[in-house]
Structure formats: structure tokens, C-alpha cells
Amino acid sequence: MPATSPAAALDIAELHGSLTDPLLDAMNFLNEAVGRFPEALSFGAGRPTEGAFEPEQLAQHLQSYINHLEQQPGWDRDRIRTLLYQYGRTNGVIHDLIARTLENDEGIVVPPESVVVTTGCQEAMLVVLRALFARPEDTLLVSSPCYVGVTGAARLLDIAVRPVPEGASGPDTEAVLAAVRAVRAEGGRPRALYLVPDFANPSGASMTVQARERLLQLAEQEDLLVLEDNPYGFFVRTGSPRPTLKSMDRNRRVLYFGSFAKTALPGARVGYVVADQEVVGPQGERTLLADELSKIKSMTTVNTSAISQAVIGGMLVESGCRLREANAEATAYYRANMDTLLDELERHFPPARRAELGLHWNRPDGGFFLVVTVPFAADGKALERSARDHGVLWTAMSDFCFDGGGRNQLRLSCSALTHDQIVEGIGRLARFIEEEAAVAGG
CATH class of the missing domain: 3.40.640.10 (Type I PLP-dependent aspartate aminotransferase-like (Major domain))
Structure with missing residues (x-):
């Protein structure tokens, strides 16, 4: 049989420049991490709770x-x-x-x-x-x-x-x-x-x-x-x-x-x-x-x-x-979840320990998200270690900042987790932060 030539390949340089833009890879990276570490608790997803959904x-x-x-x-x-x-x-x-x-x-x-x-x-x-x-x-x-x-x-x-x-x-x-x-x-x-x-x-x-x-x-x-x-x-x-x-x-x-x-x-x-x-x-x-x-x-x-x-x-x-009235129950759920998230961060990192680490976070008036500033680079490699070694996922804030910001910040979402998952997840996150801070501090 005659030899067959390899199928023609497209040069990425001839495709639209956005395809090599890290911005378009940001969410795909988090989704990939979720797939690779299915047992990890994820503070990365911004999706709503499924508690009130029924197929019927x-x-x-x-x-x-x-x-x-x-x-x-x-x-x-x-x-x-x-x-x-x-x-x-x-x-x-x-x-x-x-x-x-x-x-x-x-x-x-x-x-x-x-x-x-x-x-x-x-x-x-x-x-x-x-x-x-x-x-x-x-x-x-x-x-x-x-x-x-x-x-x-x-x-x-x-x-x-x-x-x-x-x-x-x-x-x-x-x-x-x-x-x-x-x-x-x-x-x-x-x-x-x-x-x-x-x-x-x-x-x-x-x-x-x-x-x-x-x-x-x-x-x-x-x-x-x-x-x-x-x-x-x-x-x-x-x-x-x-x-x-x-x-x-x-x-x-x-x-x-x-x-x-x-x-x-x-x-x-x-x-x-x-x-x-x-x-x-x-x-x-x-x-x-x-x-x-x-x-x-x-x-x-x-x-x-x-x-x-x-x-x-x-x-x-x-x-x-x-x-707005129909979402009253969901609003109460997200309010309780955000309160739990803030309470658990406070429990694991009281003021004196936060000061030692240079750690802080904001206290949003609502919604799904808050931001934690940490004393190390919160990048893709850190997310890999967090998922692999501690079973917890989050989102790097640098993915949302195209002016070089957010390198030492991570976003936590509380919308898709239960109370018990938040308590367990922040415990895992706290151990990850302490470990990374110790390495970063030499």
C-alpha cells in the first residue's frame, strides 16, 4: 500500500490571537483541576445551590x-x-x-x-x-x-x-x-x-x-x-x-x-x-x-x-x-453560608495570627465571593498543591487582573457548598495557608 501523508495541521499562529491568551485558559484550568481532584472541596465554583431544584x-x-x-x-x-x-x-x-x-x-x-x-x-x-x-x-x-x-x-x-x-x-x-x-x-x-x-x-x-x-x-x-x-x-x-x-x-x-x-x-x-x-x-x-x-x-x-x-x-x-420574593430562601441560604465562611476564617486565623502571617480578607455585604490576601504567590502551582495535598480548591485572583494584580490573593465562593462542607473546607484551606506561609517565610 502506498504510504499515506500525515493529516494537515493548522498553525496556531494563523488562528486568532485570543486562542493563546492566558485569559481564555483561566476557567478551563480550574475546571481541569476539579476533574483531576474530584474529592477536593471546591470554593472555586460560582454556581448557585441545587438544593431547591427538582427535575419534575x-x-x-x-x-x-x-x-x-x-x-x-x-x-x-x-x-x-x-x-x-x-x-x-x-x-x-x-x-x-x-x-x-x-x-x-x-x-x-x-x-x-x-x-x-x-x-x-x-x-x-x-x-x-x-x-x-x-x-x-x-x-x-x-x-x-x-x-x-x-x-x-x-x-x-x-x-x-x-x-x-x-x-x-x-x-x-x-x-x-x-x-x-x-x-x-x-x-x-x-x-x-x-x-x-x-x-x-x-x-x-x-x-x-x-x-x-x-x-x-x-x-x-x-x-x-x-x-x-x-x-x-x-x-x-x-x-x-x-x-x-x-x-x-x-x-x-x-x-x-x-x-x-x-x-x-x-x-x-x-x-x-x-x-x-x-x-x-x-x-x-x-x-x-x-x-x-x-x-x-x-x-x-x-x-x-x-x-x-x-x-x-x-x-x-x-x-x-x-x-426577589421568590429568592428569599436562597438569599437566606447564601447569607448563612457567607457568615459561616467568615466565622471559620476568623476561628482559624484570629487577629494575632493574621498579623503574624500578613493575612487578611474582606467582608462583603452579600453575594457569593470574598477575597483572601495571603503571604505567598496564589498561582496555578499553589492551586495544584492545595488540591493534591489538602483537598481544597479556590480561584486565583490573578486570573481576573490583567494589569499584574492579584498575585497574592485568592477568591473563595460559598454558594455551592453546604455548611458542613464550608467548615471542613476552611479547615483544609487553613492548613494549606499555614504550610505555604511557612515555606514562603523560609
Whole structure:
């Protein structure tokens, strides 16, 4: 038989540069570690608890949505069948229920037509970035440390990113202003700022009401759009919920990203963006930005799964379009978990020992995450030792900082663990930290 030539291989240098970017490997590395050390307790995952999920409920939610449609004028059996079985409206079919829920839960009053229902919040980010960033000089400002989903999307789209340092209460408005001026001085155009004002991923930081007001003033002054992401706002640990930037927005400066992954059902992969800004055409015609986003969405996922939307729609109907109330039990669960996490850190590292080690952590007002600063490099090699020798996983904060920060910090998530697992896991983590600190100290 004649010799066969080897199959042609593709040169990585001829593929998009993002494929060799460490940013896109960050989450894959953690997932790989989870697979290699299945017995390890993981403080790495930011997924919600599965305690309230039952498979039978999916059919119930679907039926609730069908019942809802049957009560609406003009919705007969044939029309309902078409909605569920066929391709649907690009911008989504539960936009009216989402708009009603936003008004009830957040005081955000927008027309339903301004809501674009997406395949997870990740698609919302990708579509919005593609629409807004039209010129090479357009620059995305991000609160740093930052959720890797948005910086990864920007990398895929070759969008320039400028980090804005985050303090204990989120991004400082003066730092935002300094970043805006620096970008302009370099010939760029600061187009939008992305941030998570409530219990941010990864830091757990939250903005004060005064800082939110000042940021909206600055956005108007500097012609800057604000991309507000709010996956954790329901899960308050201390104090009262703070108003979203979008509910305070009087000049349509804010695009609002939402997701049902944390508040309803992550497996449905349903997110959305509120884009109520007007767009002026060449002849002076006016449309909603949401309508323009639908043009891009039609070239990505065509439309978000009608079945997934129907399941989420059923959950909204069952809650009376009041998801905050429906999440009361989950909020209490996450509050208790965060309290346990903080209590166990305090028990293993009382003030005197923390001072000796140079160890400290923040105390978030809610959400899933907190950050521990440690006296050693919290990198991939340290994570390997932590999982292999101590059976505990966490996330390196350097994965969220592309300006060289976070090297001595790790993120802990308390959302997917039980009380007993947190107690055991922090005991393991404490032994790991003591061991690493001893090595680092010689």
C-alpha cells in the first residue's frame, strides 16, 4: 500500500490571537483541576445551590407558561404550538414578563421592546460589545479585578480594554475619570464602562449610593455609556438592597445586563439586556438600540430557545413576576453560608495570627465571593498543591487582573457548598495557608 501523508495541521499562529491568551485558559484550568481532584472541596465554583431544584418542576414551569399564554387574548392552541416548536422572535418571547419583573424587583421601568432575551448573559455581552465598539480607537473600561466573561468577549472582538482600579467599595469615580482622560490623551475613545455594582465577581465589593450617583453624573459629563451587570443583587447579607444604576438612570446612559442563572435556573441559559437607548438613522429615523442588537443576535444564535424561555417564563408567572420574593430562601441560604465562611476564617486565623502571617480578607455585604490576601504567590502551582495535598480548591485572583494584580490573593465562593462542607473546607484551606506561609517565610 502506498504510504499515506500525515493529516494537515493548522498553525496556531494563523488562528486568532485570543486562542493563546492566558485569559481564555483561566476557567478551563480550574475546571481541569476539579476533574483531576474530584474529592477536593471546591470554593472555586460560582454556581448557585441545587438544593431547591427538582427535575419534575421543569414540566410544571412549562405548563405554567402555557397556562399564562392561554389567558392572553388571541392565543389559541395553534399559536402556542408555533411559539414553542418553531424559531421565534429574535429579541425573545418573554420580554414583557422580564420588564414587569424588573419594575417589581428593581424599580426599573422600561418598555418591553427594550429587552433583548439572550442565550445566557454571555451572549448579551458579546452582542452589546459588537454593536457599541465600531472604531479601532474605541476602548472598554472595566472595573479591575473583573469578571473574565466580559474581558474574554472583548478579546475575541479585538476591543481595547483599560482597567480601572477597584477599591473596597467598587470602582472609584475619580479613577474612572482618570482612565477616561488617559484613554483620550492616547488618542482613544472611552466608549463604555463595565462593572458589577453589587457584590462583584470576583471581589465581592459593592458601590455606595453616593458613588452610583457620582458615576452617572460622570457618564453624562464624559459621554460614557455604563454596562451594568447585576447577577447577585438579590443576595444581600447585611443592610438593605441598594438601587441599581439603571433604576437611577435618567439619561439612558446605562445598559443593564441580567441573567436567570443565579435567581432561577442556570441550565436554561437565559439572560437579557435592557437597551432602551434611541438610535438615530441617516434620515433622522429613530429606533431602539434593542432593535439594532437583534440584527447582530440574528447572526449569532438566531433566537434564544423558546423552550428555555417558556420554563423561565413559567417561573416568573408563578412568582407573580417578583423574583426577589421568590429568592428569599436562597438569599437566606447564601447569607448563612457567607457568615459561616467568615466565622471559620476568623476561628482559624484570629487577629494575632493574621498579623503574624500578613493575612487578611474582606467582608462583603452579600453575594457569593470574598477575597483572601495571603503571604505567598496564589498561582496555578499553589492551586495544584492545595488540591493534591489538602483537598481544597479556590480561584486565583490573578486570573481576573490583567494589569499584574492579584498575585497574592485568592477568591473563595460559598454558594455551592453546604455548611458542613464550608467548615471542613476552611479547615483544609487553613492548613494549606499555614504550610505555604511557612515555606514562603523560609
